[in-house]
Amino acid sequence: MNEVTRYHNELNTIPMREWTTEEQNFFFAIITEARDKGEKMIHFKKEDLIELANYTMNENRRLENTIVSLIDKLENMRYRERTKNSYTSMALFQYFEANWSDNLSEFTLDVQVSNRFAYIVNKLEAEFTQFELRQFTNIRSTYAKEMFKKLKQWRTIGKKEYSIEEFKEMLQIPKSYRTREISTRVLAPIKRELPEYFKNLKIKTIKSSARGNPVIAYEFRWEKEKIGTWVPNKYNQNTHNYYSKRIEKLPEWATNEYIQKEDTLLPPDQQALYQERLKRIRENKPK
Secondary structure, rough: OOEEEEEEEEHHHHOOOOOHHHHHHHHHHHHHHHOOOOOOOOOOOOOHHHHHHHOOOOOOHHHHHHHHHHHHHHHOOOOEEOOOEEEEEEEOEEEEEEEEEEOOOOOEEEEEEOOOHHHHOOOOOEEEEEEEEHHHOOOHHHHHHHHHHHOOOOOOOOOEEEEHHHHHHHOOOOOOHHHHHHHHHHHHHHHHHHHHHOOOEEEEEEEOOOOOOOEEEEEEEEEOOOOOOOOOOOOOOOOOOOOOOOOOOOOOOHOOOOOOOOOOOOOOHHHHHHHHHHHHHOOOOOO
């Protein structure tokens, strides 16, 4: 399964680093399936949900606790947007219901995106984050998962610098962490897990020339991704299938190896025959 997750960049402004790995995996599995469905109710069966979220069923009761905890978080989770002259707050979902049998052999989840929030996963143009869902669910560190999303937002640029204040805020790094703790507890798992998904990933620590040379920023560099032209509703399907693949393939003309073919004219005798056929078609004459 190679499901593609795609959503508006503004979703990345909602901090999730303190969520558990499983909660994040289920959330983005839901976001992935919500794409292009507007405000329609989305129904998940147990086997489909755990497959999407790459969840290992070691203990049924753990699944129940994870989903309940996720719903509790989403009840209090709101998307906020502030501009010079406005401030907007909205809930992400208008309906969220999980049902299960006593032994959890049966488990279903029904989700409905709120009408205001629908554009985050449905009305996408240029400003969107995109990645393979399985890549995200394979990442274990919550710091690495959060950084994965942030860098995927800049996947076609191949470079992004964050001030130390911005870096700490977006990754919800404890205020007590000094440079050494950030290096060992935050950057170490990022360096360990993300190079698999960002080719030649390099992290540069930028220091001030002031006394003590304090860290003022971190710069991330990698080989930028090559993409083709975005086609709206490219992945719409009439028949829902959790196991269908959503793989983007560049057109031939978008590859580096493509060589423009020269136009070749038909020989004079074939041109004349072709023109005669066109004339008969226009005049609606029998051949």
